[in-house]
Amino acid sequence: xxxxxxxxxxxxxxxxxxxxxxxxxxxxxxxxxxxxxxxxxxxxxxxxxxxxxxxxxxxxxxxxxxxxxxxxxxxxxxxxxxxxxxxxxxxxxxxxxxxxxxxxxxxxxxxxxxxxxxxxxxxxxxxxxxxxxxxxxxxxxxxxxxxxxxxxxxxxxxxxxxxxxxxxxxxxxxxxxxxxxxxxxxxxxxxxxxxxxxxxxxxxxxxxxxxxxxxxxxxxxxxxxxxxxxxxxxxxxxxxxxxxxxxxxxxxxxxxxxxxxxxxxxxxxxxxxxxxxxxxxxxxxxxxxxxxxxxxxxxxxxxxxxxxxxxxxxxxxxxxxxxxxxxxxxxxxxxxxxxxxxxxxxxxxxxxxxxxxxxxxxxxxxxxxxxxxxxxxxxxxxxxxxxxxxxxxxxxxxxxxxxxxxxxxxxxxxxxxxxxxx
Amino acid sequence: xxxxxxxxxxxxxxxxxxxxxxxxxxxxxxxxxxxxxxxxxxxxxxxxxxxxxxxxxxxxxxxxxxxxxxxxxxxxxxxxxxxxxxxxxxxxxxxxxxxxxxxxxxxxxxxxxxxxxxxxxxxxxxxxxxxxxxxxxxxxxxxxxxxxxxxxxxxxxxxxxxxxxxxxxxxxxxxxxxxxxxxxxxxxxxxxxxxxxxxxxxxxxxxxxxxxxxxxxxxxxxxxxxxxxxxxxxxxxxxxxxxxxxxxxxxxxxxxxxxxxxxxxxxxxxxxxxxxxxxxxxx
Amino acid sequence: xxxxxxxxxxxxxxxxxxxxxxxxxxxxxxxxxxxxxxxxxxxxxxxxxxxxxxxxxxxxxxxxxxxxxxxxxxxxxxxxxxxxxxxxxxxxxxxxxxxxxxxxxxxxxxxxxxxxxxxxxxxxxxxxxxxxxxxxxxxxxxxxxxxxxxxxxxxxxxxxxxxxxxxxxxxxxxxxxxxxxxxxxxxxxxxxxxxxxxxxxxxxxxxxxxxxxxxxxxxxxxxxxxxxxxxxxxxxxxxxxxxxxxxxxxxxxxxxxxxxxxxxxxxxxxxxxxxxxxxxxxxxxxxxxxxx
Numbered sequence: 002x003x004x005x006x007x008x009x010x011x012x013x014x015x016x017x018x019x020x021x022x023x024x025x026x027x028x029x030x031x032x033x034x035x036x037x038x039x040x041x042x043x044x045x046x047x048x049x050x051x052x053x054x055x056x057x058x059x060x061x062x063x064x065x066x067x068x069x070x071x072x073x074x075x076x077x078x079x080x081x082x083x084x085x086x087x088x089x090x091x092x093x094x095x096x097x098x099x100x101x102x103x104x105x106x107x108x109x110x111x112x113x114x115x116x117x118x119x120x121x122x123x124x125x126x127x128x129x130x131x132x133x134x135x136x137x138x139x140x141x142x143x144x145x146x147x148x149x150x151x152x153x154x155x156x157x158x159x160x161x162x163x164x165x166x167x168x169x170x171x172x173x174x175x176x177x178x179x180x181x182x183x184x185x186x187x188x189x190x191x192x193x194x195x196x197x198x199x200x201x202x203x204x205x206x207x208x209x210x211x212x213x214x215x216x217x218x219x220x221x222x223x224x225x226x227x228x229x230x231x232x233x234x235x236x237x238x239x240x241x242x243x244x245x246x247x248x249x250x251x252x253x254x255x256x257x258x259x260x261x262x263x264x265x266x267x268x269x270x271x272x273x274x275x276x277x278x279x280x281x282x283x284x285x286x287x288x289x290x291x292x293x294x295x296x297x298x299x300x301x302x303x304x305x306x307x308x309x310x311x312x313x314x315x316x317x318x319x320x321x322x323x324x325x326x327x328x329x330x331x332x333x334x335x336x337x338x339x340x341x342x343x344x345x346x347x348x349x350x351x352x353x354x355x356x357x358x359x360x361x362x363x364x365x366x367x368x369x370x371x372x373x374x375x376x377x378x379x380x381x382x383x384x385x386x387x388x389x390x391x392x393x394x395x396x397x398x399x400x401x402x403x404x405x406x407x408x409x410x411x412x413x414x415x416x417x418x419x420x421x422x423x
Numbered sequence: 424x425x426x427x428x429x430x431x432x433x434x435x436x437x438x439x440x441x442x443x444x445x446x447x448x449x450x451x452x453x454x455x456x457x458x459x460x461x462x463x464x465x466x467x468x469x470x471x472x473x474x475x476x477x478x479x480x481x482x483x484x485x486x487x488x489x490x491x492x493x494x495x496x497x498x499x500x501x502x503x504x505x506x507x508x509x510x511x512x513x514x515x516x517x518x519x520x521x522x523x524x525x526x527x528x529x530x531x532x533x534x535x536x537x538x539x540x541x542x543x544x545x546x547x548x549x550x551x552x553x554x555x556x557x558x559x560x561x562x563x564x565x566x567x568x569x570x571x572x573x574x575x576x577x578x579x580x581x582x583x584x585x586x587x588x589x590x591x592x593x594x595x596x597x598x599x600x601x602x603x604x605x606x607x608x609x610x611x612x613x614x615x616x617x618x619x620x621x622x623x624x625x626x627x628x629x630x631x632x633x634x635x636x637x638x639x640x641x642x643x644x645x646x647x648x649x650x651x652x653x654x655x656x657x658x659x660x661x662x663x664x665x666x667x668x669x670x671x672x673x674x675x676x677x678x679x680x681x682x683x684x685x686x687x688x689x690x691x692x693x694x695x696x697x698x699x700x701x702x703x704x705x706x
Numbered sequence: 707x708x709x710x711x712x713x714x715x716x717x718x719x720x721x722x723x724x725x726x727x728x729x730x731x732x733x734x735x736x737x738x739x740x741x742x743x744x745x746x747x748x749x750x751x752x753x754x755x756x757x758x759x760x761x762x763x764x765x766x767x768x769x770x771x772x773x774x775x776x777x778x779x780x781x782x783x784x785x786x787x788x789x790x791x792x793x794x795x796x797x798x799x800x801x802x803x804x805x806x807x808x809x810x811x812x813x814x815x816x817x818x819x820x821x822x823x824x825x826x827x828x829x830x831x832x833x834x835x836x837x838x839x840x841x842x843x844x845x846x847x848x849x850x851x852x853x854x855x856x857x858x859x860x861x862x863x864x865x866x867x868x869x870x871x872x873x874x875x876x877x878x879x880x881x882x883x884x885x886x887x888x889x890x891x892x893x894x895x896x897x898x899x900x901x902x903x904x905x906x907x908x909x910x911x912x913x914x915x916x917x918x919x920x921x922x923x924x925x926x927x928x929x930x931x932x933x934x935x936x937x938x939x940x941x942x943x944x945x946x947x948x949x950x951x952x953x954x955x956x957x958x959x960x961x962x963x964x965x966x967x968x969x970x971x972x973x974x975x976x977x978x979x980x981x982x983x984x985x986x987x988x989x990x991x992x993x994x995x996x997x998x
Contacts, residue, residue: 110750447813527717576727679824699884
């Protein structure tokens with residue numbers, strides 16, 4: 002009996018090994034049978050199965066360029082860090098998305114292909130100044146703009162309705178905002194809801210700092226000014242109060258239980274207001290959330306916000322830079338930007354794109370365009386990504402109330418000196 | 424008199440069995456709960472009573488979504504393949520090395536053995552970064568080969584070398600001596616005499632290595648990037664990054680858990696005796 | 707060539723695959739790791755020599771001390787608890803040999819079979835403060851206030867402890883079981899004749915006879931407790947606020963999240979030496995104990 006079992010087992014194992022190795026081989030084989038058109042791999046943190054405008058861009062591009070097939074690869078989380086490992090490991094995309102704060106880091110490490118020779122003068126001239134700055138490092142153009150997104154405030158209309166509160170006017174002040182957030186924070190246990198939330202990303206935190214007129218870095222970029230700039234201090238104190246004094250914000254863990262997306266709690270009708278960009282609208286729509294948009298509340302009579310540029314870059318070691326550029330040119334040029342705008346995904350970085358149709362679509366779209374005009378660009382620094390990582394970690398403690406604003410500011414500034422000095 | 428003793432005994436037995444049943448249920452509960460809950464729709468998971476084991480609405484939607492997001496079928500096959508093929512490679516290397524260390528006399532053999540054993544002390548994180556760099560430099564990034572190499576030549580196989588040596592030392596030399604005198608080369612002695620007589624050791628190391636490779640996480644996560652080549656444990660982590668829907672995550676966990684539980688139930692005896700043997704008996 | 711020389715050559719030939727492989731992936735790596743610990747390296751550019759700066763930074767790093775204390779928390783609480791629990795379980799299981807005991811044994815061993823990653827996902831949901839099984843159970847029993855478990859800086863470590871104890875006890879129980887089964891029944895019978903109580907039997911026969919297994923399990927447990935990583939990675943990501951970060955987690959974070967490879971290597975070496983010292987202390991203790 003035992004012997005019978007033993008040899009059958011052996012046969013079973015051998016068969017299993019054979020089958021699975023065949024499966025592996027056949028999968029590889031299928032990949033190697035390449036189609037006549039060349040494939041250009043585009044890495045993004047967007048999921049093409051869920052983002053209609055990416056699909057449209059893919060379709061339009063392939064129609065106009067029958068010799069190229071686009072293959073989108075999604076890296077859903079920790080994009081910038083994961084891409085570093087991949088690039089070092091030899092997995093080189095043909096085109097990849099990159100957030101503006103990562104451009105200096107990648108450019109410095111010589112991972113990006115300079116685009117000066119590929120981009121036309123016309124293209125360069127068509128960019129808004131604020132965008133051009135984000136794409137340049139050390140005087141060279143390293144990235145092409147995907148879109149520029151100013152921040153605005155999203156309001157969950159269902160929650161406002163349920164609480165019987167009217168949507169405020171677009172001249173609303175910060176005090177009104179705070180009061181609303183308080184009114185919309187209630188409930189206990191699984192019924193809890195909150196008035197306001199923002200995910201602990203540096204650019205999200207910065208948008209409120211910008212709203213107060215504050216800064217992150219000193220003029221020379223060698224240290225941070227959290228403890229010296231009065232506006233920045235006010236902004237940080239305000240955010241601290243939102244979490245710990247007025248208590249209108251969920252903790253990261255509390256918000257996280259509704260999902261990993263930064264807007265999951267909003268979409269679950271648990272958070273009434275949240276700062277977002279134009280692309281947020283598509284995400285919310287896609288998940289059936291009911292919302293409207295207002296500009297950032299006025300502070301001292303001014304509504305100010307920050308803008309963030311997302312880019313397309315070509316890795317230095319990309320196998321065919323010319324093909325890659327054709328894709329980038331389309332995605333970041335007039336056609337791609339128009340599609341993005343039409344489908345509510347990003348404001349164009351190019352002044353050649355017509356925004357009147359966009360503004361006419363909804364009552365609130367005009368806020369995006371007007372916000373862009375006064376927006377402060379997200380500050381970029383050579384060692385920005387290292388600073389951001391440290392900043393985000395320290396912020397975690399501050400929002401949780403584990404440290405004071407003064408201690409936090411001092412600690413960040415002290416560490417910034419070393420991080421930004423390199 | 425005898426009646427009294429019996430009642431006493433039954434009383435004790437009752438307490439014992441009740442206690443053991445409760446304990447066993449505690450151990451088994453998370454598995455049962457997760458598998459059954461993976462058949463609940465997400466609304467029920469969020470708002471229903473989690474203590475309900477049986478789903479009110481039975482749905483396979485979570486599994487459908489699971490396979491839609493990531494190729495979990497592929498992951499399972501990869502895990503299966505690696506968990507069987509890598510231990511085979513490990514055992515070959517370990518047993519051959521141990522054979523040399525026990526049966527062939529050469530200078531430095533004891534020092535070598537101690538060196539191998541000493542590697543078991545080293546936490547895997549110490550060699551993580553250098554090995555990563557080595558793999559990248561050798562152009563083996565994102566390959567199964569990288570997984571094979573590190574499993575065969577790091578602490579996990581050092582244990583196997585140790586184990587085989589201990590075992591070989593218990594095999595009496597008379598078996599081989601006859602063959603050697605007849606002029607049989609060592610390599611054949613190894614394959615024809617030693618190995619066939621080492622079935623318990625092979626079984627033990629095979630099971631322990633199978634389990635360890637199946638559960639490997641950090642190294643495969645760092646080295647493998649293609650969904651084609653990913654294993655189940657790493658795939659689960661990516662699933663967590665991708666999908667906020669907890670019901671789907673539980674489905675993913677269930678897929679990772681069920682195969683190995685089935686393997687365990689079938690090979691119960693071998694699993695448990697392997698673990699028991701790895702403690703090296705009472706003395 | 708003489709027979710002796712032939713055998714020597716053959717011996718080296720047979721160990722050469724393992725030797726070369728270990729050289730590359732273990733011995734060589736350890737040394738290179740030491741080398742990296744003296745550099746500043748972000749993976750994208752070449753390593754830059756900075757001498758002992760990493761080590762100096764580590765000793766000034768507040769997070770290092772916090773994580774060190776977390777690590778020791780886990781080791782100090784996990785090891786004795788699992789030791790005692792698994793020993794007790796083994797003794798219980800060993801008292802009967804009926805078929806159903808085999809089922810108990812399998813059930814108790816089951817948790818250690820699956821991958822920590824998969825089972826951590828399940829426990830993550832069990833520990834969910836509002837929708838998880840555990841808190842709902844506690845509320846149903848009658849508690850008014852329930853801990854926030856993985857969201858709380860106070861309860862996150864105990865939650866991880868609970869999960870690990872659940873997972874590991876059955877595994878080490880088997881090792882003790884193996885040991886218990888080697889204790890000759892005659893010893894117990896003889897002691898009964900001498901009038902020994904169960905208690906005396908336990909402390910005078912069982913424990914001493916298990917000393918070797920005890921020692922092996924203790925060493926393995928200490929190493930496993932120090933190496934705790936996957937459960938932390940999946941269940942808390944080191945949080946909240948670093949309350950569950952251990953040195954192991956810090957090494958990974960510094961290496962593959964912050965890309966400070968030099969710093970990470972320095973941490974890894976300090977950690978390595980620490981484990982070495984602890985293991986040596988255990989050996990020493992054992993040596994002295996055995997010498998009694």
